[in-house]
Amino acid sequence: MQQGIHRAWIGLLVVLLTLVACGSPSGESASGGGAGELPDTVSCEVYYRPAAGTPLEGTKLTLSTAGDRKMLDFDDLRFEATLLSDAGEGQSLSIAVSDLVAEAELTRGLYQFDPQQGLADQFVGGHGFTGLAYVYHPASTSELQYFCTAGP
Numbered sequence: 001m002q003q004g005i006h007r008a009w010i011g012l013l014v015v016l017l018t019l020v021a022c023g024s025p026s027g028e029s030a031s032g033g034g035a036g037e038l039p040d041t042v043s044c045e046v047y048y049r050p051a052a053g054t055p056l057e058g059t060k061l062t063l064s065t066a067g068d069r070k071m072l073d074f075d076d077l078r079f080e081a082t083l084l085s086d087a088g089e090g091q092s093l094s095i096a097v098s099d100l101v102a103e104a105e106l107t108r109g110l111y112q113f114d115p116q117q118g119l120a121d122q123f124v125g126g127h128g129f130t131g132l133a134y135v136y137h138p139a140s141t142s143e144l145q146y147f148c149t150a151g152p
């Protein structure tokens with residue numbers, strides 16, 4: 001009798017482990033289910049205004065290979081984007097905005113790409129996978145806005 005209960009528990013454990021190993025949180029397999037793909041390129045649109053009330057001026061930059069790094073310098077702010085691929089962070093995008101006058105970093109963000117779920121532009125308004133971010137210079141009224149999208 002005890003041996004039968006023991007076998008039943010082992011069988012249940014095997015079934016549970018199989019379900020956990022083969023399933024994903026959404027209930028779809030990790031290799032399918034419409035998962036996005038990792039991008040071949042990442043494009044960032046960056047807008048700057050030197051003072052409140054002045055028009056935004058924009059430019060676009062594209063990163064295409066791991067280690068690709070691009071910087072844009074404005075009057076008093078620097079935008080820096082780096083496409084990374086390493087064992088610790090995986091494939092990801094690092095974005096930093098710095099104060100050129102004080103030579104100090106104001107903000108940094110890391111956007112990691114899930115190799116199984118891929119990367120999807122998820123924000124409304126066409127604001128890519130980062131969403132629209134705003135950075136203000138701490139001493140002037142200048143403003144930098146940016147968002148990044150998967151692909152060109």
